[in-house]
Amino acid sequence: MSEAAPTSRPGARRINWGKRAGRVGLALLVLLIVAVTMAPVYFMVVLSVMEPSEFFRPDPAYFPTKFTTQWWERVLNSETLYPAFTKSLVVATVTTAIALVISVPGAYAISRMAPKVKYFLILSLFFTRMYPEIGIALPVAVFFLRMGLYESIIGLVFAHLILVLPICAWILVGAFETIPRDLEEAASVDGASRLRTLWRVVIPLAAPGISVAAIFTWLLSWDEVTYARFLTLLHPTLPIQLLDIIGRSGPTVVATWATIVTIPVVIVTYLMQRWLRADYLAGAVKG
Amino acid sequence: MASVAFSHVTKAFGEVIAVDDLTLEIADKEFLVLVGPSGCGKSTSLRLLAGLEEVTTGEIFIGERLVNDVAAKDRDIAMVFQSYALYPHMSVFDNMAFALQLRKMDKGEIKERVQRAAEALGIDNLLDRKPKQLSGGQRQRVALGRAIVREPAVFLMDEPLSNLDAKLRVEARAMLSRLHLQLGTTFIYVTHDQVEAMTMGTRIAVQNAGVLQQVDTPEDLYDHPVNIFVAGFIGSPAMNLFDATLMGSNEAIHIQTKAFQVEVPTQVIPALTDHLGKEVIFGIRPEDIHDKRYMPVDVTAASFVAKVDVIEPMGSERYVYLVKNGKDFVARVDPRSAAAVGEDLGIALNMDNIHLFDAKTEEGLL
Ligand SMILES: Nc1ncnc2c1ncn2[C@@H]1O[C@H](COP(=O)(O)OP(=O)(O)OP(=O)(O)O)[C@@H](O)[C@H]1O
Ligand SMILES: [Mg+2]
Numbered sequence: 001m002s003e004a005a006p007t008s009r010p011g012a013r014r015i016n017w018g019k020r021a022g023r024v025g026l027a028l029l030v031l032l033i034v035a036v037t038m039a040p041v042y043f044m045v046v047l048s049v050m051e052p053s054e055f056f057r058p059d060p061a062y063f064p065t066k067f068t069t070q071w072w073e074r075v076l077n078s079e080t081l082y083p084a085f086t087k088s089l090v091v092a093t094v095t096t097a098i099a100l101v102i103s104v105p106g107a108y109a110i111s112r113m114a115p116k117v118k119y120f121l122i123l124s125l126f127f128t129r130m131y132p133e134i135g136i137a138l139p140v141a142v143f144f145l146r147m148g149l150y151e152s153i154i155g156l157v158f159a160h161l162i163l164v165l166p167i168c169a170w171i172l173v174g175a176f177e178t179i180p181r182d183l184e185e186a187a188s189v190d191g192a193s194r195l196r197t198l199w200r201v202v203i204p205l206a207a208p209g210i211s212v213a214a215i216f217t218w219l220l221s222w223d224e225v226t227y228a229r230f231l232t233l234l235h236p237t238l239p240i241q242l243l244d245i246i247g248r249s250g251p252t253v254v255a256t257w258a259t260i261v262t263i264p265v266v267i268v269t270y271l272m273q274r275w276l277r278a279d280y281l282a283g284a285v286k287g
Numbered sequence: 288m289a290s291v292a293f294s295h296v297t298k299a300f301g302e303v304i305a306v307d308d309l310t311l312e313i314a315d316k317e318f319l320v321l322v323g324p325s326g327c328g329k330s331t332s333l334r335l336l337a338g339l340e341e342v343t344t345g346e347i348f349i350g351e352r353l354v355n356d357v358a359a360k361d362r363d364i365a366m367v368f369q370s371y372a373l374y375p376h377m378s379v380f381d382n383m384a385f386a387l388q389l390r391k392m393d394k395g396e397i398k399e400r401v402q403r404a405a406e407a408l409g410i411d412n413l414l415d416r417k418p419k420q421l422s423g424g425q426r427q428r429v430a431l432g433r434a435i436v437r438e439p440a441v442f443l444m445d446e447p448l449s450n451l452d453a454k455l456r457v458e459a460r461a462m463l464s465r466l467h468l469q470l471g472t473t474f475i476y477v478t479h480d481q482v483e484a485m486t487m488g489t490r491i492a493v494q495n496a497g498v499l500q501q502v503d504t505p506e507d508l509y510d511h512p513v514n515i516f517v518a519g520f521i522g523s524p525a526m527n528l529f530d531a532t533l534m535g536s537n538e539a540i541h542i543q544t545k546a547f548q549v550e551v552p553t554q555v556i557p558a559l560t561d562h563l564g565k566e567v568i569f570g571i572r573p574e575d576i577h578d579k580r581y582m583p584v585d586v587t588a589a590s591f592v593a594k595v596d597v598i599e600p601m602g603s604e605r606y607v608y609l610v611k612n613g614k615d616f617v618a619r620v621d622p623r624s625a626a627a628v629g630e631d632l633g634i635a636l637n638m639d640n641i642h643l644f645d646a647k648t649e650e651g652l653l
Contacts, residue, residue, distance in 0.1 A: 180370070180372065182368050182372035183372050183374060183375075185337075185339050186366070186372040186373075186374070187385070188358070188359040188360050189337055189338075189360070189362075189365065190360075190385050190389060190433070190437075191360045191386050191389045191390060192360060192389055193360060200385075201374060204376045282418075284370075284373055284375040284418060
């Protein structure tokens with residue numbers, strides 16, 4: 001948000017109470033939204049460091065005073081954590097990388113097509129997602145079994161690509177559409193080929209959109225469970241492991257696992273957010 | 288450095304014919320200005336030449352080379368976009384160096400060329416900035432700079448000054464004219480501002496509704512417009528136009544309008560005898576209507592009296608809006624004129640500079 005434009009003439013200094021009240025109201029609203037969205041995260045993290053005595057009682061403490069690291073020690077020493085964590089990390093990262101490599105040029109091409117063709121293509125991207133995953137997960141698993149892709153990282157990556165490609169491409173088409181054509185035309189008059197224009201002009205300018213697509217793709221793959229459940233058995237991914245734990249452990253241990261699942265999400269989002277800048281196109285066109 | 292030729296070029300966007308059978312030759316080193324009202328196909332003509340649009344029919348040559356099938360990047364053309372189209376993620380230096388880097392030019396040479404162009408444009412202190420840190424006028428210079436460093440065969444500019452305020456625009460006009468002299472490159476310049484056209488062009492091409500109307504030097508275009516459109520478009524305030532009929536005989540012809548009747552000079556009679564009794568449009572520019580008292584002596588004058596409606600003093604001259612029998616027109620009179628609003632003023636038309644057009648075809652008769 002930019003600063004509010006000065007409405008009063010110099011000299012005529014009046015305090016606009018209505019506007020002030022509006023600002024305070026807005027701030028309170030923002031605070032409320034943050035509180036509501038952050039509350040589960042708060043309880044999850046707090047739960048993972050709570051003394052059992054604080055929790056195992058009729059009225060568990062909202063703001064505990066006694067902490068312990070025992071749940072963390074237990075989970076971090078668990079043999080199942082690291083393989084699952086690594087597998088999920090590799091799958092999500094490779095999926096994101098491949099999804100971007102495929103959908104950046106694809107989405108760019110789509111974004112430059114005639115409007116009718118464009119909307120047809122975008123719609124058909126989503127047709128591929130209209131069936132429930134649970135319905136095709138089993139056939140896919142059978143197919144992968146035959147191909148020798150069962151349990152493998154690459155198999156899961158393929159499955160996740162089915163899931164993420166349409167959404168990734170859709171976000172990117174939107175991102176590329178905001179880039180003025182003039183800039184590409186200027187580049188071609190300057191002597192740049194299509195590919196070089198994409199690389200030197202379009203992609204740098206679409207960085208915010210590309211990072212949104214990347215975050216989104218990564219998150220989708222990171223906590224995906226349907227395909228993962230069908231396609232892995234002996235070497236589960238982290239969310240599958242978590243599901244498993246939910247059935248077998250107490251709330252504090254589950255909260256610890258859940259926190260571990262969440263931490264990379266925060267890190268990835270933080271790393272990507274420096275590309276999320278609103279004024280990326282400022283100064284390109286017009287005066 | 289090259290000439291440019293359009294040969295029967297037509298461009299259609301579906302139903303819309305943006306450029307209609309354009310044939311136009313532009314000499315090497317010429318400063319050609321393309322003018323016309325909004326939507327007349329100026330930008331499209333330029334974009335066809337730049338290779339940003341494909342011709343529907345016809346041929347385009349740059350120098351001797353037929354470029355119909357040559358990609359924009361290989362046409363050796365530099366273009367200044369109306370929107371400037373600066374690369375927002377690059378510094379001013381990189382914006383200007385981009386084309387040279389693509390040509391794999393030696394780093395030192397790139398630096399030198401950019402520096403030279405930046406100095407010529409007075410932006411050498413801005414090279415490290417990003418476009419968003421520049422004012423409108425500075426951005427416009429960077430856009431020019433990006434074109435200049437290329438040393439291209441042809442410069443194309445699509446209303447490069449339209450985003451500038453009046454004062455900057457006057458400065459930029461002078462700068463562009465100077466640049467043209469310095470660089471000795473062919474310039475093709477699109478504008479809908481006829482003042483820009485008249486002050487900068489070595490020749491002006493007037494376009495209307497996709498059709499080229501006339502190509503001439505500014506003086507010829509002003510003095511001898513080929514049709515009513517050009518007559519009305521070039522000149523400010525615009526030429527006064529009157530519905531009229533040609534009356535008389537082969538010896539003496541007069542122009543009869545609702546407001547007045549004036550006799551044509553004898554030297555133009557031969558050109559008009561075929562049109563006796565026919566409807567015509569009579570045109571006279573504001574500066575050819577004088578306060579009778581300050582009429583130059585060596586011209587053929589036709590005088591009558593009209594009522595003064597509005598006066599606009601402009602310093603060195605004054606515009607007087609006159610009414611006669613319900614028809615209004617404007618005169619640019621000598622500043623000494625004592626014309627006063629509401630009074631009758633004796634005026635004299637300089638009949639040596641009259642324009643007559645066929646009322647049906649709208650073509651010039653003289
Ligand atoms: N890509 C396009 N698709 C369809 N019609 C177009 C396209 N580009 C231009 N036109 C049409 O072609 C005609 C000429 O457009 P052009 O942009 O060349 O006009 P112009 O003379 O540059 O006008 P202005 O002074 O407003 O810039 C207009 O009627 C316009 O609507
Ligand atoms: Mg235009």
